[in-house]
Amino acid sequence: MKLAIVFGGSSYEHEISIVSAITMKKVLKKSELIYIFVSSDRKFYLIDTEKINAKLFSSGDYKKAKQLTLKSGGFFMDGMFGSKAVDFDVALNLIHGRDGEDGKIASLMEFYGIPFISPRLEASALSYNKLYTKFLAESLGVKTVAYEYLSKNDERKISMDFPVIIKPVRLGSSIGVSIVRDASELDYALDVAFEFDSDVIVEPFIEGVKEYNQAGTYTDGWELSIVEEPQKEVFLDFEKKYMDFSRDSKVLAADITDAMKAKIQESFKKIYDPLFKGSIIRCDFFVVNGEVLLNEINPIPGSMANYLFEDFEAMLQRLSSNLPKEQDIAVNYDYIHSIQSAKGKA
Structure with a gap:
C-alpha cells in the first residue's frame, strides 16, 4: 500500500x-x-x-x-x-x-x-465542535456529561456547582482547558479559554471518574480496538498529550466486565455508524454510577490510536479498500434543452 x-x-x-x-x-x-x-x-x-x-x-x-x-x-x-x-x-x-x-x-x-x-465533512463539523457533539450524541440516544455553554460576549455566570472544567469548543489536546474549583477562579479560566476560541463548554469536574477509550472503524465489518483505561491524572495537559501522541507500543485492555465493555462498544457504534465511515476514530467515555457517558469524540486521534489495535497496519489496508464513495451525478442538460425547445431555439 x-x-x-x-x-x-x-x-x-x-x-x-x-x-x-x-x-x-x-x-x-x-x-x-x-x-x-x-x-x-x-x-x-x-x-x-x-x-x-x-x-x-x-x-x-x-x-x-x-x-x-x-x-x-x-x-x-x-x-x-x-x-x-x-x-x-x-x-x-x-x-x-x-x-x-x-x-x-x-x-x-x-x-x-x-x-x-x-471523517467526511458532516462528521468533521459535528465532532470538531464540542457543542455539536453533544447535540449529535443526544440525537443518537448516547448520554453525555452535563454541560453549559458560554460565548465570549455572554455574562460570565454558570449555574452548576464547582468544581467545573472549562473547555474551548473547537480545540483538542487540552489546549485552553482549566479546572475551576471555586467562583474566584472562573474569570481567569475563561480568559485563558477565550484566547483560543470564542465559545466554551463548562462541565462538572468529576473527581476520580472512571474513564475508558474505545477506538474503531468499519471496513467489511466492525473492527474495534481494545477498551483502554488511560493513565489517571487530574487531566492530561498539553505537554503530556504531546508525548501521548507519539505512542506506538501496545497497551493493556481495561479490567472491566464483559457487560460494561458491551455498553461502551454499543455507544461507540451508535456514534460511528454511518456518519464516520471511512475513518478511524476514538471515543472517550466516562462511567458514572454504572452509566456510560460520552466525554469526547476524537475524529483524528493522536497517532491514529494505533496502540489500541492488534494489527493496525492490516486494518488500515482493509479500510483503504472499503472507503465510502461519493455518488456520481450525471449532468446531461435535459432541463435546459427542454426550455430551449419550448422557446423554439433547439
Whole structure:
C-alpha cells in the first residue's frame, strides 16, 4: 500500500500533528509512506520520508522540499515541462485540529476525487465542535456529561456547582482547558479559554471518574480496538498529550466486565455508524454510577490510536479498500434543452 500521510496545517495542534506523522513511520513498516506537509500558511510540501524529523519543521528547512499543487486527481509537482502526480493509493488525513478535523481537508479531497481516510465533512463539523457533539450524541440516544455553554460576549455566570472544567469548543489536546474549583477562579479560566476560541463548554469536574477509550472503524465489518483505561491524572495537559501522541507500543485492555465493555462498544457504534465511515476514530467515555457517558469524540486521534489495535497496519489496508464513495451525478442538460425547445431555439 502506498499511503500519503497529510499532516501539519494551520492549527494550534500543528506540532502534535508532526509528532503523530513521524510516529507512523515506526508503526507502518510494510507500507510505502509518502509525506505531504501542510505548512501554517497552507502550502503543500513533499517531504523526504528518509529525512523526516521534528527539527526539519522547527528550523524551516521543509521549505527546501518540493512544493505541491492540489488539483483534480491528487497532488502534483509543477515543473517546466508540465505537472507530475505524486503516486499513492490512498491519503491519510493526520492533521489535528483546524484544517484536518474541521472538514477543510476532507472537503478538498472529496472535491478533487482523492481516496482518503478521514471523517467526511458532516462528521468533521459535528465532532470538531464540542457543542455539536453533544447535540449529535443526544440525537443518537448516547448520554453525555452535563454541560453549559458560554460565548465570549455572554455574562460570565454558570449555574452548576464547582468544581467545573472549562473547555474551548473547537480545540483538542487540552489546549485552553482549566479546572475551576471555586467562583474566584472562573474569570481567569475563561480568559485563558477565550484566547483560543470564542465559545466554551463548562462541565462538572468529576473527581476520580472512571474513564475508558474505545477506538474503531468499519471496513467489511466492525473492527474495534481494545477498551483502554488511560493513565489517571487530574487531566492530561498539553505537554503530556504531546508525548501521548507519539505512542506506538501496545497497551493493556481495561479490567472491566464483559457487560460494561458491551455498553461502551454499543455507544461507540451508535456514534460511528454511518456518519464516520471511512475513518478511524476514538471515543472517550466516562462511567458514572454504572452509566456510560460520552466525554469526547476524537475524529483524528493522536497517532491514529494505533496502540489500541492488534494489527493496525492490516486494518488500515482493509479500510483503504472499503472507503465510502461519493455518488456520481450525471449532468446531461435535459432541463435546459427542454426550455430551449419550448422557446423554439433547439
